[in-house]
Amino acid sequence: MLPPLFLGLDLSTQQLKASIIDEAENLLYEEYIHFDSDLPHHGTQNGAHYGDREGEVTCPVVVWLEAMDVLFDRLTEKHSVDFGRVLAVSGAAQQHGSVYWNAKGVEVLGKLDKSKGLVDQLEGGFSLEQAPLWMDSSTTKECRELEEAVGGAQNLADRTGSRAYERFTASQIKRLYDYDRSTYDKTSRISLISSFVASLFLGKVAPIEIADASGMNLMDIISGNWDLELLKLCGGDELKEKIGEQPVGGGTNLGTVAKWWVERYGFNEDCIVAPFTGDNPSSIVSLSSPGDAILSLGTSTTLLVSIPPSPDPPLCTTNSHMLAHPTAPGGHIAMLCYKNGDLARKSVKDQHYGGSWEQFDQSIKSTSSGNDGYLRFYFPMKEIIPDGVIGEFGFKAAGKLVEGEGGEFKPSYSRAICETQLLSIKSRLHRILPHSIGHLHRCIVTGGASANETILHLVADVLDLPVYVAATSASATIGGGLLAQFAWWKATKEGKKDKTFEEMREEVGATKSLKKVLDPRKHESEIYDAILPVYEECEDKIIEICKSK
Ligand SMILES: Nc1ncnc2c1ncn2[C@@H]1O[C@H](COP(=O)(O)OP(=O)(O)O)[C@@H](O)[C@H]1O
Numbered sequence: 261m262l263p264p265l266f267l268g269l270d271l272s273t274q275q276l277k278a279s280i281i282d283e284a285e286n287l288l289y290e291e292y293i294h295f296d297s298d299l300p301h302h303g304t305q306n307g308a309h310y311g312d313r314e315g316e317v318t319c320p321v322v323v324w325l326e327a328m329d330v331l332f333d334r335l336t337e338k339h340s341v342d343f344g345r346v347l348a349v350s351g352a353a354q355q356h357g358s359v360y361w362n363a364k365g366v367e368v369l370g371k372l373d374k375s376k377g378l379v380d381q382l383e384g385g386f387s388l389e390q391a392p393l394w395m396d397s398s399t400t401k402e403c404r405e406l407e408e409a410v411g412g413a414q415n416l417a418d419r420t421g422s423r424a425y426e427r428f429t430a431s432q433i434k435r436l437y438d439y440d441r442s443t444y445d446k447t448s449r450i451s452l453i454s455s456f457v458a459s460l461f462l463g464k465v466a467p468i469e470i471a472d473a474s475g476m477n478l479m480d481i482i483s484g485n486w487d488l489e490l491l492k493l494c495g496g497d498e499l500k501e502k503i504g505e506q507p508v509g510g511g512t513n514l515g516t517v518a519k520w521w522v523e524r525y526g527f528n529e530d531c532i533v534a535p536f537t538g539d540n541p542s543s544i545v546s547l548s549s550p551g552d553a554i555l556s557l558g559t560s561t562t563l564l565v566s567i568p569p570s571p572d573p574p575l576c577t578t579n580s581h582m583l584a585h586p587t588a589p590g591g592h593i594a595m596l597c598y599k600n601g602d603l604a605r606k607s608v609k610d611q612h613y614g615g616s617w618e619q620f621d622q623s624i625k626s627t628s629s630g631n632d633g634y635l636r637f638y639f640p641m642k643e644i645i646p647d648g649v650i651g652e653f654g655f656k657a658a659g660k661l662v663e664g665e666g667g668e669f670k671p672s673y674s675r676a677i678c679e680t681q682l683l684s685i686k687s688r689l690h691r692i693l694p695h696s697i698g699h700l701h702r703c704i705v706t707g708g709a710s711a712n713e714t715i716l717h718l719v720a721d722v723l724d725l726p727v728y729v730a731a732t733s734a735s736a737t738i739g740g741g742l743l744a745q746f747a748w749w750k751a752t753k754e755g756k757k758d759k760t761f762e763e764m765r766e767e768v769g770a771t772k773s774l775k776k777v778l779d780p781r782k783h784e785s786e787i788y789d790a791i792l793p794v795y796e797e798c799e800d801k802i803i804e805i806c807k808s809k
């Protein structure tokens with residue numbers, strides 16, 4: 261019999277990616293479906309629709325169904341993947357977004373017909389055709405109401421790991437419950453995007469995974485169970501039923517793939533489905549050890565630090581997130597998340613460098629650290645950190661606002677956007693680290709922009725950390741493959757049921773194949789240390805300006 265394979269998926273903001281690995285984590289197949297370019301008839305812009313309500317950002321569920329159909333056709337036709345060798349599947353998805361199944365959808369999911377694709381059968385199976393995404397910021401009112409109901413933002417953070425955020429699922433559900441009750445009532449089950457994809461494999465609505473559940477403002481961050489009072493506040497008594505069973509850990513065996521996968525694509529009928537997690541927790545699974553910072557430069561920018569289990573309660577702040585760890589019970593992940601990451605850099609590249617990353621990079625290379633004393637901030641979308649700021653702002657390093665939105669600016673635009681994005685992380689990094697971590701040893705960079713060595717140089721110098729990358733920038737899909745392998749290993753190997761993820765990695769002899777790319781340069785890092793207070797002063801001014809708008 262040929263050795264087993266493990267399938268990991270990542271349904272991220274702009275694309276659906278798949279990786280197939282073997283037991284030693286060798287990457288055998290990789291494929292992706294880019295929503296805008298592969299499925300242009302849905303009219304997504306960077307994977308999203310921007311709606312009529314202020315801050316409304318969604319994606320039609322049918323885009324993801326079609327991406328699944330096309331992806332598996334491609335894996336079969338282009339790569340001739342033998343799915344009979346795939347013994348477990350898991351994966352990840354952009355966090356926080358939610359999918360609303362109606363009764364018909366749940367019913368059809370349980371009896372998929374092998375002669376038809378997912379779109380043909382499941383279109384019309386959702387009470388909300390447009391799923392709210394992590395970029396949505398339309399639920400500020402619901403957020404403040406939720407915080408008020410539990411005695412303030414810090415209380416909610418202590419309880420769920422985060423204060424109320426617009427993109428988190430609680431406020432999204434509350435908006436539906438408060439303003440669109442008939443749609444809410446037509447909703448039989450609510451999935452996260454991650455558990456929605458797991459449901460497609462399972463042929464029934466899958467439970468929500470614990471790390472992704474901690475991005476909802478609905479789960480008790482200490483116990484890992486649903487907070488019943490919060491459920492009721494957001495969606496009445498009936499929300500408990502719609503959300504389903506308690507969150508489950510990464511690597512849980514949820515059952516085997518639905519018959520449809522066996523009959524249509526030749527999946528092994530024993531192929532295990534393990535819970536899908538969020539893309540950021542999945543990157544932690546594939547890349548991180550405590551003491552590492554992970555910088556994910558995907559559509560969003562996130563900074564993640566894995567925190568080992570501790571008897572002390574996790575450090576929950578109103579400016580950062582605390583997530584449950586997907587594979588270490590009692591462990592956590594501290595996270596910063598920025599909305600204006602890749603899309604803001606891309607717009608600078610298109611506006612000033614003719615759409616060329618080479619020219620974007622060249623402008624950084626031909627200027628020096630600190631950009632001749634200028635700082636320029638880009639927030640084309642309402643930002644998460646600092647909360648609610650929007651616009652473009654340029655400053656002299658002395659903290660003097662040289663122009664407001666738009667206006668003339670001489671030094672390098674590309675250096676400016678990368679420096680201010682990274683200085684924001686530098687100014688917050690120490691505040692999210694618990695004492696148990698002490699200090700960080702290295703920064704592992706992943707996501708699309710980790711392919712850009714010029715940006716990696718800035719990361720090393722600004723954060724003053726050695727920079728590492730993995731063999732592929734698609735760390736979330738590899739994390740999915742590893743979660744699949746973990747579920748299979750525990751379920752099928754004698755005596756492994758209660759073993760840990762690390763024990764599995766040790767047994768199969770897998771090491772994280774990380775490559776050191778750069779060390780920070782002392783002189784350059786000192787320049788950024790010196791700029792930091794000025795950066796913070798400028799950021800405070802922007803917050804004031806935006807408040808008074
Ligand atoms: N050389 C580069 N420099 C900077 N960014 C890049 C480069 N190459 C690709 N990217 C960015 O990577 C992004 C995709 O990253 P990815 O991690 O796949 O996103 P997501 O997972 O959120 O869909 C693209 O939108 C693109 O702008």
Ligand SMILES: O=C(CO)[C@@H](O)[C@H](O)COP(=O)(O)O
Pocket residue numbers: 272273274353354355356394427475538539540558559560561562597
């Ligand atoms: O909202 C968050 C994390 O809180 C985002 O990081 C999403 O999870 C989207 O991920 P990418 O598609 O940008 O990787």
